[in-house]
Amino acid sequence: MEYIVKVENLFKSFGQLKVLEGISFELFPGEILVILGGSGSGKSVLLQILVGLLPADKGHIWLHGQEVTRFKKEEDWYPVRLKTGFLFQMGALYDSMTIYENVTFAMRRHLRLSEKEMQRRVKEILKAVHLEGVEDKYPAELSGGMQKRAALARAIALNPPLILYDEPTTGLDPIHSTMISHFIRHLQKKYNIASIVVTHDLGCAYKVADRIMLLYKGNFVFRGTLQELKETDNPYIKQFLEGALEGPMQG
Ligand SMILES: Nc1ncnc2c1ncn2[C@@H]1O[C@H](COP(=O)(O)OP(=O)(O)OP(=O)(O)O)[C@@H](O)[C@H]1O
Ligand SMILES: [Mg+2]
Numbered sequence: 001m002e003y004i005v006k007v008e009n010l011f012k013s014f015g016q017l018k019v020l021e022g023i024s025f026e027l028f029p030g031e032i033l034v035i036l037g038g039s040g041s042g043k044s045v046l047l048q049i050l051v052g053l054l055p056a057d058k059g060h061i062w063l064h065g066q067e068v069t070r071f072k073k074e075e076d077w078y079p080v081r082l083k084t085g086f087l088f089q090m091g092a093l094y095d096s097m098t099i100y101e102n103v104t105f106a107m108r109r110h111l112r113l114s115e116k117e118m119q120r121r122v123k124e125i126l127k128a129v130h131l132e133g134v135e136d137k138y139p140a141e142l143s144g145g146m147q148k149r150a151a152l153a154r155a156i157a158l159n160p161p162l163i164l165y166d167e168p169t170t171g172l173d174p175i176h177s178t179m180i181s182h183f184i185r186h187l188q189k190k191y192n193i194a195s196i197v198v199t200h201d202l203g204c205a206y207k208v209a210d211r212i213m214l215l216y217k218g219n220f221v222f223r224g225t226l227q228e229l230k231e232t233d234n235p236y237i238k239q240f241l242e243g244a245l246e247g248p249m250q251g
Helices: 043-050 074-082 099-110 115-128 144-156 174-191 202-208 226-231 235-242
Strands: 005-014 017-027 032-037 058-063 084-087 162-166 194-198 211-216 219-225
Touching: 005 043, 017 043, 017 219, 032 043, 032 174, 032 202, 043 058, 043 162, 043 194, 074 084, 084 144, 099 115, 099 144, 115 144, 144 162, 144 174, 162 174, 174 194, 174 202, 194 202, 211 226, 211 235, 219 226, 219 235
Parallel strands: 032 194, 032 211, 084 162, 162 194
Antiparallel strands: 005 017, 005 058, 211 219
16 A cells, blocks of 8 residues: 655754654555654654654655655645645644634635635534634634634645644643544544644544554654554553653653
8 A cells, every 4th residue: 555654764853952763654545643752752843844844854754655855945845735734733823814814725825716615615614623603703812722623624624635733632621622533533534534643632542543653762662553552561651641750751
């Protein structure tokens, strides 16, 4: 089977700080991969490298069959980004635009749709994330959790075959958190959308994961299916799941 994402021997440091030390993994079309890891372990850095917001130091990345680590100019990224939704950790809506303008931003640039068709789509997408009727509001007029869901609406607006989620449930109440987890699954089942979900939220991880990897000190110290995670004796996973202070992971 063709990979939708392939990462080979990826390194990233900031000065003396080594963040990623030779990681490799693949993601298949329609698969949901959860990446767990402590705060500062490099999860957001990894996602930002994948979409070209940060450069890799070394290694190779293929997205949608193209080696993005060979790209020379910003425009090279455009077709790849069209096929890749990205939900930032901090939401990152455009403050000066309404929710309607935020969600249609990419559509307007890349698809030739009538205003009417865009209105119909936005309505449908907002309904799916339980945010009906907020089209004309500005981000500052929404609660943090609502902003998160509006950012999710924007990330999925072009119906991309790959979505990268950075902490999709952080800052949401338990019910909306479950709703988002179900939504990630729904996108997979209905449209065969592949996802990488970076999270601390074990409830979310259990609800969405086909496979799980735990990042620690620049490498994956566990990889397995959800079932394997539940049954493993891996000391890193045990410590992470229990939130124990004692164990192989420090800090
Ligand atoms: N642009 C940057 N410049 C310098 N250092 C950075 C930059 N981005 C991240 N870092 C550092 O890289 C490390 C990994 O950061 P990252 O944001 O990936 O952590 P994380 O795993 O996403 O943590 P959290 O769970 O808290 O979101 C941190 O030590 C952070 O300070
Ligand atoms: Mg992060």
